[in-house]
């Protein structure tokens with residue numbers, strides 16, 4: 162189902178969302194970042210062209226979140242109810258990343274209530290890429306799906322809004338219907354990752370070359386839209402009776418990520434940690450969910466301290 | 481929606497120091513569980529620790545905790561009458577039905593004996609389902625021996641062999657000095673119709689495995705319990721993952737052929 166939105170009316174549409182809840186959108190400053198668009202005036206600063214430095218996963222998995230309040234040595238529930246929030250101009254790679262996180266965090270055996278509360282309150286509205294943003298994007302090879310409520314597709318004077326859910330439809334029902342349904346063409350990229358069974362290359366020496374350049378800075382995991390590992394710790398006031406139980410974003414690149422009592426660390430070398438990240442992204446998740454956990458957003462290469470490019474290594478060296 | 485991070489308060493019925501750094505708590509809690517599963521014990525303000533069930537019976541649960549850091553130290557300060565905060569059970573335990581009519585061989589090192597005690601108690605409650613039971617337990621020193629008060633019963637009911645790495649002294653169970661791996665190596669244990677339960681520190685598991693295979697045990701006769709750093713126990717925090725397997729959800733108990741060759 163498609164709707165039409167005149168480009169000149171895009172801000173009116175975003176204004177309608179602002180009235181329904183909090184609006185978050187990319188804004189170009191020194192770099193493109195998702196920001197809270199609080200006022201009608203701020204709508205003008207919304208960016209339609211860039212690729213956000215930090216992915217929108219932060220609206221579901223903040224860097225730090227309170228699981229419980231601790232009062233007088235007792236855990237107390239924190240309030241999980243959230244007003245509606247709208248995250249707009251999200252690119253297809255990052256929309257697919259949310260679908261990937263949903264599989265893990267809304268797993269029917271143990272749904273994560275903190276994630277679910279945010280997920281239920283949040284609508285992600287996408288914007289289609291007409292062309293790759295830069296030479297690091299390789300989403301074109303990552304089997305991206307139309308995983309969104311709404312996606313704006315640039316059609317000259319108009320945006321064609323591709324509607325994929327009732328949640329999305331409720332927001333655009335006032336807009337005129339598109340004369341015919343025309344599924345947006347998903348982005349193609351000149352960089353592509355050759356799909357290989359990486360289990361076969363687990364012991365390959367080529368990991369070592371990339372690993373030698375890695376400085377364990379953990380940027381790749383922080384910026385990856387599908388990295389989700391966390392730590393849990395209690396942060397206490399000086400009285401040691403009051404405080405909070407926090408969940409904080411963690412990284413499989415950190416040296417003590419797998420340390421257990423007796424000071425035994427299972428992935429004690431950086432090579433093991435580097436390989437684990439890439440294997441998880443490209444192979445392990447796929448073993449269970451039949452799609453890669455990587456969406457080809459390119460951030461972990463684009464912003465890598467040493468510009469390590471696993472796509473290149475896998476394509477050229479893993480034979 | 482229920483919150484898997486939320487705890488159930490349970491009353492501590494008894495507390496026994498097994499060794500200078502290891503303490504067993506008995507709590508008034510009757511969750512349905514299989515031997516080999518585990519829980520998280522929480523101390524608000526300090527943190528949480530994953531701890532295995534070390535008992536199996538319908539009226540109470542026991543947990544054996546070794547003091548190694550902040551959380552386990554705080555747990556060890558709890559006393560009978562106090563409330564313990566628990567969440568779980570988690571993970572896949574031992575599929576006990578699958579082992580019916582087999583001889584059972586337990587090989588445990590140090591703290592690894594605690595979860596094995598849970599299986600032993602299950603076997604005691606379902607004695608006619610299983611054949612002979614052999615226990616091979618190794619400890620660093622005499623002081624480190626766990627469940628001393630049970631040795632007498634185990635010795636009557638099963639074949640019991642306890643080893644001590646050093647300094648056996650004049651302990652009643654004249655324990656040979658040396659590693660439990662040596663005892664296993666020297667023992668005459670034909671593999672037919674046997675199931676092995678192996679639990680202990682990583683180095684002990686690594687050393688024991690080739691010995692068992694040498695004796696002709698098949699990989700699918702050996703069950704291991706893996707330990708990993710764990711924060712969520714529900715397949716979300718990523719800490720326990722090895723080679724795509726979540727130890728918290730897919731384990732901690734694995735049949736050896738399922739995780740053999742699984743490398744970090």
Ligand SMILES: Cc1cc2nc3c(=O)[nH]c(=O)nc-3n(C[C@H](O)[C@H](O)[C@H](O)COP(=O)(O)OP(=O)(O)OC[C@H]3O[C@@H](n4cnc5c(N)ncnc54)[C@H](O)[C@@H]3O)c2cc1C
Nearest residue numbers: 420421422529530531532545546549550551552708709710
């Ligand atoms: C499935 C499972 C079952 C276990 N069963 C038992 C048991 O029955 N009895 C027992 O005494 N211990 C058991 N452990 C180990 C126990 O969980 C850790 O020793 C304990 O969490 C350490 O916490 P701490 O705060 O006291 O130590 P810390 O001071 O935090 O750390 C001491 C060491 O333990 C490691 N560690 C810290 N937190 C964890 C964690 N959440 N998971 C694993 N390692 C951690 C640290 O990296 C460090 O090397 C089990 C662990 C697992 C994963």
Ligand code: SF4
Nearest residue numbers: 254290293298300458
């Ligand atoms: S990776 Fe694809 S969807 Fe993401 S920004 Fe680049 S072209 Fe767009």
Ligand code: SF4
Nearest residue numbers: 385455456458459461
């Ligand atoms: S692994 Fe890299 S390219 Fe793939 S989704 Fe994560 S940050 Fe993007």
Ligand code: FES
Nearest residue numbers: 713716717718728
């Ligand atoms: S303990 Fe968190 S994923 Fe297993």
